[in-house]
Amino acid sequence: MEECRKILVNGIASLNLNVTDGQVDQLIGFIKLIEKWNKAYNLTAIRNREEMTRLHILDSLAIVPHIEGKRIIDIGTGAGLPGIPLAICLPEIGFTLLDSNAKKTRFVQQVVLELKLKNVEVLHSRVESHHPEQGYDAVLTRAFASLPDIVKLTAHLLAANGVLLAMKGQNMEAEIAEINAESAVIPLSVPGADVERCLVRIQLPEQAEVN
Template structure:
């Protein structure tokens, strides 16, 4: 089994992004940690290294062009996705990674330590209990619920000009009918992934 370096490098280029050798090394080290911890901590159902690279790492990086602001919270981060890949590419941005699963936050904490990421904070807890009103420029999430539910749960975390960036499968036409905020929705192509993917950027105001 190869390291996946060529697959990762090629996928990043296809996404229109640039990565340094150090960033590639850090992403591959992160994947190795996921593989190492996965059996004990049930981080992901995906075990094949190339599939982890495509469905988790490249999928996470596909949202990078939509991220703005200096303070971002990844709600429902799970194994640190998309937060850790984004933090590796955006070292000047401060990331909070939130999850209610203590096993997963323990893993993410260890990953942050081993990868020496200085711009990542891990919080174990539920989003509705996080006392950080208006603290973030953006909430990012690989959508864990309906858009309306995610908005209701996370909107208080955003400053007035803040945005919710939700990653979904196919464009949720029905859900969008219920949203009164201004929004942008864009289909994205993740290299090597046939399933439909889209990103929604919903303004708080």
């Protein structure tokens, strides 16, 4: 795991993030848990732990500067990405991690217990079935669906003035053209990974009336 730690520490420095040694230990612990559970639960197609560090952990942390609000929901969290790395590094923010796959939410719940994360709630549910009493400041998705589908499926979850944050590859013009909303494409750089990434920030025009 020393190589993973090195990749992580160097990547965090490249992203200019303020992360403690204890948080790095938790991130390493998360990688160990994915590796341990992956064979039985098929959490990720990536088996190499160094690649997990780059393409899962650093990829998730690349959006830290763009996180808004105090209540965030990660839709289709899968193995807890990006929600778990973000929750580790942003302990003052409350994260709800939602997925419809029971095996994956069971794994994420185990991660929360083992890493003693106090700011994470795990929900086994389909997104359209989740109706929170209080809306979220931000809805976060990573490799979840097309932008029009994300807007359609998650708009009911947002508080007034809440935002949708969709982690995507590049060339989003066609999908953006299909949504009736104010949007911004933020290029992302993932240290050590030769991948094209961006974050699409969407503010819905009728958002004040959603809840």
